Amino acid sequence: MENPFGPNRIEYESRPILWFSQKSALISAAAKPVFVAGTRGSGKTSILRSLSTVHILEDKSLSDQVGKLAWYGVFFQLNETFSPLIDNAVLNLIPERIRFDTAAVIPRQFVIFSHYLELKIVERLLESIGQLRRDGHLKYRASEDRDVALALHREVLHFIPQPARLDFFSIDELRGGITRYVDECFNAFFFAADAGATGFRATDPGAIINKVATAITPLLNGPSFAGDRAPFFKILIDDCEALTPLQQQFLNTLVRKTRGNVKWVLAYIGGLYDTIRTIIPGQSLSNADRDVENLDSVDPREFATLCENVSSLRLYYALPDHLRSDLERNDALSAFSLKNRLGRLSVNDIIERVIISGHSEGREELVALADAAREFLSVNLRTADQQQFLLDRKARPYAEGLALALMNPEIKRRPMSKADASNLKRSIARKQGWAFLKACQMLRLHDYPYVGHQIITSLSDVCIRDFLDIMGEIFRRSVPSSSDPRKLVEFINSDLQIHLEQQRQAVNAASQRKLDGLQALSHPYEEESVRMVRALGYLTARLQTEFAEENALGTTERGIFRVDLKEMRSLVNRLEQPSGKLDEVLRRAERDGFIREVSAAGNFEVDRADPASKEMMIRLHRRFAPYFGFSYRGPYEINTIPAARMVDLLFTRHRLPEDWADSVFKELVARPALKTEFQHSLFESDLE
Amino acid sequence: MTASTVEYRVFGHLAVTEKARDAGTCETMEADIAIVALGWETRFAAFENHLDLKVGKIVVLDFALKEANVPAVEENRRKLIAMGTRWGVEVTVITLEPSIEYQKNINLLDHLLTQMAASCGSYEGSLRKVFVECSTMPRIYIQWLIAVAFKKMSIQSLEFGYAEGIYGNAIGKEDFSSGLDRYVTVPHLQGSGGMGEEKVLLVGIGGDADVFYGLIDIVSPERISLLVPRSDKNAHIDALLDQQVAKVRETHRLEDGEVRDIQAFGLMAHLDAFETYLDGFGSRAVVNVFVSGPKVQAIAAAVLACSDSRVHLKARIPTSYAHREVSANGRYHIYRLIDLTSPACSLPGTF
Incomplete structure (x- = not known):
């Protein structure tokens, strides 16, 4: 018998078990685009999949939980190949004389990016509609099928080659046309010597999706759909952190430019996606344009449920x-x-x-x-x-x-x-x-x-x-x-x-096991992570259980560490270490769920808008608590780790993590004591 | 090798066959050109004991090395020129950048291949058959050649020669590792465009399994599957592999079906295993494939990427190659790939 809790990435299972949670229901009903942030393993993919129409209708238990559908969801995952691929294509399409003129290049890049992304979305959307009709979930007639496909071809997708027999044209065929067009364009980008030969036709960003969504709406009619009002089109895109910062702005712009029933749901690892900027001058995304759902900051009670x-x-x-x-x-x-x-x-x-x-x-x-x-x-x-x-x-x-x-x-x-x-x-x-x-x-x-x-x-x-x-x-x-x-x-x-x-x-x-899992990896960057986790683990345990003085009352739940990134970066540079390495180590450890970045109040920090931020507050993941013996709650109190100490831990490595923790502990505990003593006497002499 | 005795298997639009030889009289290998990568391993020259090359030209990829005049390389160069005179074949040396500068090299090779197709190509001005000695060729070049041949359709068929090596003194994974600088997508083998509904990582591991961990971070796959090459020739390599597999299994919680032992030098065995895995993935999956084991894995992975658009082929750019001596153990493999859609290959009696 297999361990039912065993494979803990939902996709490992032959029959993934999706739960239509409260949050999913909330997102499905939202009339705004929703950005879903969370660390690895916080359930982003599950939420997005549980909103995808094809996934719902393929899965009996999920469709029982959901009931009637009031939206139509199309699910996608971005892949790390996607971004360089588009960038490559852009290089080919931009005339040589303006290639270094950023102001001229960015709008063109945006048009290419959105054209490709929209076509991919539409391709998937049409494919899923065809599939649902074959499975009996959608009940439109063949003539409607043909009429909608022809209308779409005429109005929006006219750059796709004319169908041979108009009588037998259908949505499936249109979808095939899109696939061929995209493939041809992309092969041309890679192989064609001159850009003119690619056959690429730019469109106004957002136009394709808006028009296709409107044209498709009458077809969404079937036993599984709540037919009382026009359903929302939920475009569910997972792993948006795979986009480059500029592409993230493109996507935001696209989110802003689509309207009507098209609602985007973007999922990304917290902190790695720019949720605000667009490339339209003077416009940015605010709470009026989208909701940000942070899966990490869920209420503990909700998480228990x-x-x-x-x-x-x-x-x-x-x-x-x-x-x-x-x-x-x-x-x-x-x-x-x-x-x-x-x-x-x-x-x-x-x-x-x-x-x-x-x-x-x-x-x-x-x-x-x-x-x-x-x-x-x-x-x-x-x-x-x-x-x-x-x-x-x-x-x-x-x-x-x-x-x-x-x-x-x-x-x-x-x-x-x-x-x-x-x-x-x-x-x-x-x-x-x-x-x-x-x-x-x-x-x-x-x-x-x-x-x-x-x-x-x-x-x-x-x-x-x-x-x-x-x-x-x-x-x-x-x-x-x-x-x-x-x-x-x-x-x-x-x-x-x-x-x-x-x-x-x-x-x-x-x-x-969590620590062993980290230690077993001997990828060059992991060595620092192991040192950091061990050192911070011992340090947290000591800070929480030992008090150097009697008045340690207020500082029992210590364990948030403030790290001065700016000072560290300059130290690292002086040591002639690769400059990006520091950020890489911290970011990786955070993404893999070994440390957590928090705000001063102990909440998770998600919108770190500025990647060049000066300081960072971190704590260890609580699952390490049993191993190191620190508290399963909190922590609430902040301690600053001197930059030189941090560099010592990660880069120069004179000492074992345990010894490092001991010496930093002494420093952290001794220092405030000295300070208060000193100031105390100063004030007293003043008073006298 | 008469047409009636060769059994082909078909993957996508490619037909594949393989054979291994231990000793005996040299086999005649006819091709338009032969491509070899000059290296320092002595197994580099092993093909002269197995093959009698009848080619228009031997093209030597001479990658720039950190230090000039490495004795082992010069020795191989001398042997190669001797072979050329013996067979009466012109030897063309192409001086390339260090092998890790793959983009520059590939651009240059692309041009040269087009030129050579005009002069040596025996099918309508294109290369009908190219022999590639891949024992010492970096994987990304092998995979790129396959892509050029069967994605860009500029070579009709490829024949790979590979000499098995003796890793007598290799003990730990360090003896197989060349470090890791970055991962790249093999040119032309990027799959259908980077969007799908599930992400999978298929890994063919070699002596140093660690080199793929970085990919997990880049790809963040939902599922990882392993191919483990087994040859029963070196107990210590098997032990090393066991250790690596155990580690991967534990850290990424792989299940039994997700680790497969494959005969180390079997092209079809690899392709079959790859196919079985691919059948298990959804039709809209994005399958990242990365291999670091024997060269045949690289060939199989590239064939897979040519025949299935879900596959993205990843390669590793090492920091540098350590100069390790690997000698031939006497066994020589020949893998043949044929483009079935090309008229040059479907004429009866041509293969």
């Missing part, structure tokens, strides 16, 4: 058909209860379990802290406010105890009002991740128990691929691969928690 639905869907379809009737909840989206299986465990629950099950050394200390906290809270809070702290839970309030023990007496005063109480709760909640680490440390655990539904979804760091990796490990441990499919039914039906030890091992293995 996604995880639950995806795992249920995968398990459901992994079952052989005849066994589906044995399911207790025979529904693809709710057959499996992720929350019950992983367990809704708070930090306190987990620590309680560890304490009950073993004889760890620090347990008395922890129990004492927790009891003190329970006492403090029940004495100082009004009964109504005590509700907030869930004191009646079975598990002792360890996290609260640890957090309260850290607090200064002046903060730890008796909460007067309801607002005070919730402030206290919030500042304790913020310490939860740290408290978890601290408790594990006190209990002298070797491998920290990152278990339970909340922690596991949090470790996935809103990347569904990482979540599936962890689930894959859990599944492998609970259901032996050789066993009978009935075990799978049990696995799905059960509401019992999967044993915590199994979860712990799986999570640790997945974390280890």
Whole structure:
């Protein structure tokens, strides 16, 4: 039996399981173009595919989820060959005398780019319409077929050779004509010595798509379509980051120039696509022109729903058909209860379990802290406010105890009002991740128990691929691969928690694997990535668990690192390293989901408009947390890593990553202490 | 080689056949011209023990090297001139830029081939048959030649000669690697234009599997499939391959069906494997193919790209070639590619 969570790129599967998510529904109904940003594995391709009409109608489960279609989706992936190909063609077509005049070249490039792209889209659109008619999803008559095709040929695509027999002309034939035309043009670009011989006919950008969309609309009539109003044409383009920056502006211009029912949906890796500029002077894309959906900044709760639905869907379809009737909840989206299986465990629950099950050394200390906290809270809070702290839970309030023990007496005063109480709760909640680490440390655990539904979804760091990796490990441990499919039914039906030890091992293995995956690559650029991940991992773990001074209260959840790119670049140049290498290393690590770029508030940064930005804020992907032993939440606090240190780590490499982390840790922790001391005395002398 | 005993397989518009020989009397190889790439490996000269060239001209690609007068290269040059005198064939040396400057070289070769077609071509002013000694020829040139022949339709048939080498002292992947500078699309073999609905990467790995990792980043494929060349001749090469495959499998989570062992020097075996993979991909997939193993992989990949428009052929431009000695092990392969759509090749009795 295959691991249902195993192949975690949807396309590996013989029968890809697509889920029509809330987000897909939102995008399908949007009356504006939508830009979908996300890191690798955040589900961009799935969303786009679940909107493509052909994919929906080919897939029974997907079409059941979607219901009646109110749009028509055409799906595409751009490829990295696409951009140089067009650039090549442009070189051939532009007269020699203006080739170096950018102002004259760019509009021509744009026309060629859009002409090619539009034809490709129209080709695909017509092909899918023909296919849907053959499959019985569209119900137009042969005469309509011919009339529309002829009208299109007359009005828009007149540069395609005249059909031989007008009576038998059809959309399929028109599509064939486009294919031949595009192929001929492109072969001519590569082979013809003179540009005149290419037979290329420029068109007004946007015109082809606008006109074809209007002409095709009457044909979209069939049992699967909601016929109440003219459907939107959704042009779904994946992997837009493959375009060059100039081509991105071309595409934006095209987005701006098409109107009516044509709605673009562009997906790209966050930060690698220019979402604003067009090549029309004085015009840019704003929120009025398009929505930007950032898949990375989804609400954790929304992500948890996604995880639950995806795992249920995968398990459901992994079952052989005849066994589906044995399911207790025979529904693809709710057959499996992720929350019950992983367990809704708070930090306190987990620590309680560890304490009950073993004889760890620090347990008395922890129990004492927790009891003190329970006492403090029940004495100082009004009964109504005590509700907030869930004191009646079975598990002792360890996290609260640890957090309260850290607090200064002046903060730890008796909460007067309801607002005070919730402030206290919030500042304790913020310490939860740290408290978890601290408790594990006190209990002298070797491998920290990152278990339970909340922690596991949090470790996935809103990347569904990482979540599936962890689930894959859990599944492998609970259901032996050789066993009978009935075990799978049990696995799905059960509401019992999967044993915590199994979860712990799986999570640790997945974390280890992610690092191993990075290390196994010995591509020249990866070596730096490995060093960076290791170094930042150790550093984060130390920053979050060790305090040099007593007033480290505010800085428990450290782990965002600010890197001064400008200074680094100049240092790198002085070392005579290839100048682009630095950006390359950071960008690759980010794209591959090893680090995350964040804003000062800890949110994901997506629209980094300026590629020459001066600084960058990064944190490690949370899936590394179990390996290095840092918190599964946050981080929230920023530390600046001196540029020279960063260069030392990535380029000069005098030390092991671990040693590097130690020395930077000392520097980071010692420095603010010195500063405050110094300023303190200065002010005091002033006052005197 | 009489027409009745040769079995062809057809891929796209190309017919393919292969044979291997170990020793014995030299076989006559008739062609309009022969193209050889001058190298430092001693297997370069192996073809003189297997073939009796009857060609109009031997064209020698002499790539510029970092240091002049490398003894091994000069020795090969001397041997080649001796062969030319023995067969009574004119030897034309073409001085080229270093092999990594492939674009300049290809432009020059393109011109020269057109010129030679006029003087040596035996079919209506075009080259009917060209023999290519590919043991020491960089892959991108082999693939480009196939594209020129069967995409640009300027050569009607190609015959490749390849001498198996002995990698006695090669131990780690470093002994096969030439570094990596960048990836390029092989000219003319760019597929149908770079847009599709799924992206796939098909890789023929060689001693150094690492050279394709960069492609994963560039292409960001949704699916990766491997071809692993197996020859049972060198236990340590097999061990090395096992290690590389295990690594790729683990990091990219390949499934059993996505790793295939292929007989290392079989052209048809490679083509069959490629075809099986291609059948499994959707009709609108974009299939990036990259090979770094034996030269026959390069030939098979180029044939594939000529016959299927979904295929994009990628090649690697190395940083530099290390001078390693590879000697011939006595086995010599001949691969023949014929354009079935060309009248020059479909006349009965011509092949």
